[in-house]
Amino acid sequence: MMPKPASKTSVRITPEDRAREFSGVFHASGKQLICSSCNIPVDHTRKASLEKHLITAKHRRRLGLYTISEEKPSKKPRVVKTEVAPQPQRSSNRLEPVLKLVQAFAEANIPIGKIDHPALHAFLEQNVKKVGVLPEASVLRNMYSQKVYELHVKELTEKFGRCHNVAIVVDETTDEEDRYMLNILAVPSLSVEGPRNSANKSIEPLLEAYLIECCLLEITNFKTVSEAVLRATQMVNIEPTKVSAFVTDHAAYMYKAWERSLKPIFLNAVHVTSAAHILSIVGEIWQNAFDEVSQLIVAIEKSFSACPARKARFRNFLQEKGMKPTLPPAVQPNRWSSWFESASYHRLHLQDYAEFFQGEQQTSGSSAVEEVVELAQSGNTEEQLDVLDRYGGHVRQMLAKYELARSTSACVVDDLRELAFWAQGEAEVACTVAADALIAMATRLCQYVEFESPCRFTQPAARFLAACRMFDPAKAVELLMDSGEICNAVPLLEDNIAGIAQLIAYLDNLGEFVPSEPVMFWRKLADRFPELSRVVLACLSVPLSSVDAKKSISMYSNVLMSEFHGHK
Structure with a gap:
């Protein structure tokens, strides 16, 4: 009896070995070998199977190598054998399913490594149409991230x-x-x-x-x-x-x-x-001046974050007293007004803190709880909160305005000057702590808007921003800045013959315009002053806030x- 021929399959070779052998053509995904072009699993144990797959019409079509000679037989004689040119790259709205998936993860800021989680991996393979066998995250990162980018x-x-x-x-x-x-x-x-x-x-x-x-x-x-x-x-x-x-x-x-x-x-x-930078400095001035308020805010945040159950107990405590059961607003680093909002809340609940956290002391040895009780019973803390309630609202309103991504280049100079003048006036009658903060704030703001100030925290575009006020029709009537001064401050108007001519016409007819929000105003004038409107909208689009x-x-x-x- 003849011996049975040995199997031609290799049980020792792994998908990784085949991926290295056919580098750039196949890739390993778990225990499977995937064709990188077709995104389908291929038998990695037989080299002949891989070579056979590479010459299939489907694979060659994916690579743009499908030729007329490989089409179905036709009765008409073929005279020329030519290759079809590679198909153009698909547009972003017709991406392949896997590429779309990687793009979705990127736009949602989800780490691509999450795909390797077994539950998510299985769910995507079963429910995402035409995704086929989903590769591992390392393969997606190496093969698709650059395309998405x-x-x-x-x-x-x-x-x-x-x-x-x-x-x-x-x-x-x-x-x-x-x-x-x-x-x-x-x-x-x-x-x-x-x-x-x-x-x-x-x-x-x-x-x-x-x-x-x-x-x-x-x-x-x-x-x-x-x-x-x-x-x-x-x-x-x-x-x-x-x-x-x-x-x-x-x-x-x-x-x-x-x-x-x-x-x-x-x-x-x-x-x-x-202006966001100078306004953050303004916020720091007040936080440093009212140190006990800052300590109270930090201590309360620590006490609540260390014990989440304490939040629920505090809500119940407020509800039993007939008050709205809301927690203190957290101070956010990218919102300068949030510190003032938090201080305003603490002023309303200072006595509630003293009562509630004294009860918490009986069951907790937290240093943050002890600090809250000490600060809540301090006369200095109460005095600082009262002073902040009087002066902080005006500052908070200005800070909140510049936390939004609005056009502010036409008003920033006047806004900061008005805030500085208000601070100088209030400093004359304010208490010592408030006066120091008001004077320091006014000094910084005046330095910022001053032309060619020698100080470090200054505005190199002070003349440009002063000229931008003329693009607000409500301010332009009072300022009466001439066209030459505006052109010297706005580079987009230098050597711009059409823009300069339209600027002169705009200044000559200020009396006939109905003042409105600057951006809306110049959009309405786009037909009358097309070049000037383009320049003005570019100036109004300079981001000074967050x-x-x-x-x-x-x-x-x-x-x-x-x-x-x-x-x-």
Whole structure:
């Protein structure tokens, strides 16, 4: 009897071995070998099966190599044998299912590694149409993340190509490993048409910021910042003449980056230091002056976060006293007014804290609870809260205004001057603690809006912002600034013959205009002053307040790239 021939399958070879043998063609996903082009499992034990799959019409069609000679036989004679040109890249709305899935995870800021969870992996394979065998996260990251990134860059490039001007916002921070991270945002200028709601009415104009790059810097200086900004703007094809503003904080290397590197390139731009930074300093002045209030806020947050059940007991305590059962508002780092809101709440509940936390002391040895009781019974704390209630409301209102992504370049100078004048007047009759805070705040604000101030925390674009007030018809009637002064302060009007002519016509006819919100006003005048309206809307689109990134390439990086980690 003849011996049975040995099996030609290899039981020792693994999918990883085949993936290395056919690098770039197949990839391993768990215990399966997946064709990277067809996204289907293939028998990895037989090399002949793999080679047979590579010459199938389906596989070659996926690669764009399907030829006329491989079509079904036809009765007509073939004269020429030619290859069909590769199909053009699909648009973003016709992505393959797996690519769509990776894109969805990226846009939702969900780490792609979550796909490896067995329950989620099985659910996606069973319920997402045409996804087939879903690869592991490492495969998705290596094969699809770059495609998603490129599509995102293409989308931003098209958007910035359609807008007239762009403001560049740069901010440096650190990640959880204390590495320097440079965030570069682009804010397109407001359009002449403007968005409308379902009733076809114009809605409030808000600035939209797009985080186009998040750079990891080994060292932060004017050279590395300049290089990163130029590289980011070139990546999304923002033309240098389209840049209308370079918005930064007050760091010395930011000033140097503008003067030494970027100013000769961005010829139509001004260097603007964000009002958000000076307003955060204003908030710190009040927090440092009223130290016991700050200690009370921190102690209460610690006592509630350390014992979540204490929150429920405090709600019940307030409800039994016939009060609204609400918890103290948390202080948020990106909302400067939240500290004043929290202080206002604590003033109303100071006696409630003393009673409630004395009861908590009987069952808890927490130092935070003891500190709350001590501060709640302190006369200094009560006095500071009363002073804040008198003066803090005016400051809180101004801070809250600049926490929103609204157009403020036409009013920021007047707003900060009015706040400074109010503080100077109140300081003359205020108590010592309040007077010190009011004077310090007024000094900082006056330095910020002063022309060519020698102080560090100043506004290099003070003349530009003063000229922007003329674009508010309600202010322009009183200011009466001439066209030459405006043109010298606004680079977009330099050598702009049509814009200058329309500016002169606008100034000559100020009396006939009905004042309204500046952005809405200039959108209505777009037909009459087309070039001037474009310039004015670019000036009004310079972000001086808080902005949030609407779409972020750094989010794609944080999700898809292992070397980026979460920010502090």
